[in-house]
Amino acid sequence: MKLMVLHGGAGRWESKELDKALSVLRRAAEIGFKTLSNGGSALDAVVEAVSFMEYSGVLNAGRGSCRDLAGGVSLDAGVMWMGRAGAVAHVKATWNAVKLARIVMEGTPHVLLAGDGADELARKKGLPPLEVVTGEVNSDTVGAVALDENGRLASAVSTGGIRGKMPGRVGDSPIPGAGFWTSRLVASCSTGYGEAIIMAQPCRLTSILYEEKGLPLSKALINACEAVKAPCGLIALTINGEAAASTIADFMPIAIARERDIKMLVVKRGEALEL
Numbered sequence: 001m002k003l004m005v006l007h008g009g010a011g012r013w014e015s016k017e018l019d020k021a022l023s024v025l026r027r028a029a030e031i032g033f034k035t036l037s038n039g040g041s042a043l044d045a046v047v048e049a050v051s052f053m054e055y056s057g058v059l060n061a062g063r064g065s066c067r068d069l070a071g072g073v074s075l076d077a078g079v080m081w082m083g084r085a086g087a088v089a090h091v092k093a094t095w096n097a098v099k100l101a102r103i104v105m106e107g108t109p110h111v112l113l114a115g116d117g118a119d120e121l122a123r124k125k126g127l128p129p130l131e132v133v134t135g136e137v138n139s140d141t142v143g144a145v146a147l148d149e150n151g152r153l154a155s156a157v158s159t160g161g162i163r164g165k166m167p168g169r170v171g172d173s174p175i176p177g178a179g180f181w182t183s184r185l186v187a188s189c190s191t192g193y194g195e196a197i198i199m200a201q202p203c204r205l206t207s208i209l210y211e212e213k214g215l216p217l218s219k220a221l222i223n224a225c226e227a228v229k230a231p232c233g234l235i236a237l238t239i240n241g242e243a244a245a246s247t248i249a250d251f252m253p254i255a256i257a258r259e260r261d262i263k264m265l266v267v268k269r270g271e272a273l274e275l
């Protein structure tokens with residue numbers, strides 16, 4: 001079974017911005033699902049889909065990233081699959097932070113690389129330079145989870161962080177368990193207020209609630225969101241093909257890609273949907 005869920009960030013979306021986000025998400029879902037259909041892995045699919053969202057300039061990641069207090073831009077991203085994770089923080093050398101996170105996972109002995117060292121690796125690997133197209137996006141982190149034909153799960157996230165952050169600030173997105181997590185049975189990723197998400201670890205919590213406590217996936221997600229106690233959204237996918245989304249922020253645009261179709265939805269505050 002092949003399946004993907006993507007989100008474009010939880011937050012206070014204006015309706016015009018939401019329309020643009022949904023069209024980027026649809027295209028990202030097409031790209032990710034095509035990757036799966038062409039024999040790509042769940043990891044390939046999430047990295048391709050998130051790379052497109054980073055490139056779009058419409059969402060708060062990559063070229064669309066928000067600015068910090070000094071007018072600068074710095075990116076965080078993470079990926080996880082098959083018991084391994086890779087992440088980057090405070091990246092300034094490339095818009096393609098999710099690809100850099102994959103390089104950290106596959107090509108270095110580390111899990112998290114930050115600042116100058118991450119930038120140097122991006123340049124060495126020839127990743128495209130960072131040009132910011134807006135810096136004004138109101139939304140949060142983007143993310144994707146996928147299940148491939150071989151029953152493997154992957155999760156990926158990317159973000160410009162929060163608007164008006166202090167230069168040097170790093171959020172939840174590159175922290176395994178907080179911004180993303182892929183366990184044996186569940187892949188999930190989060191979006192929302194990073195400081196609270198780091199402390200609550202909602203992605204790790206989702207796996208615990210589903211795998212160890214036996215909660216239905218949507219119930220596990222809303223409980224994990226509520227543990228954050230600040231604007232937050234989560235998407236998740238299980239090895240059995242169950243998919244769910246939940247948010248306690250105003251809106252979270254999502255796409256669900258299956259063999260038969262791509263479905264677009266806007267999840268609203270307090271909802272916990274089986275998809």
Ligand code: GLY
Nearest residue numbers: 161171192193194
């Ligand atoms: N969730 C993104 C951040 O707080 O950096």
